[in-house]
Amino acid sequence: MILYGLKTCDTCRKALKSLPDAEFVDVRADRVPEAVLRTAHAQFGAALLNTRSTTWRGLAESERAGAPLDLLAAHPALMKRPLIEAGGRLYLGWTAEVRAALGAG
Template identity: 75%
Template sequence: MRIYGLKTCDTCRKALKSLPDAELVDVRTQGVPPEVMARALAQFGEKLLNTRSTTWRGLSEAERARAPLDLLADHPTLMKRPLIETKGRLYLGWGAEVQADLV
């Protein structure tokens, strides 16, 4: 099981604590494999972008209009976190539904 997120993200830390066998992949330093990111975008669409983040608010309108995969490649912290990959499935966030499936 892999958790794509940030070492400094509270939500990612909560997920990691609840899933002790999971490996944290820091998107800032290690990135997300392109094939995983493409699958996540196909599954979650625009929900994959964290439009409430300070990174998003700092972008110009022209930058916000770019393709999501290009934006995420340039600004990996724009990804909603955590993105969890396990047994061929992807989960986004750490809400009650995700917790019920994984914990």
């Protein structure tokens, strides 16, 4: 299981605490592999972008209009977190549904 997120993100920390065997990948330092990012975008669409983040609010309107995958490549912190890869499936966020699917409290 791989958890993609930010080490400073409270939600990612909660997820890691509940999933102690997960490998953590900091998206700022190590990036999300392009294939994983493409699959996540195909599965989650616009939900993959965190449009409530300070990073998003700091972008110019012209930048926000860019292709989502290009935005995520340029600004990894724009990704909604955490993105979890487990058993060949992807999960986005740390909702009750995700926790239940992963068997985490």
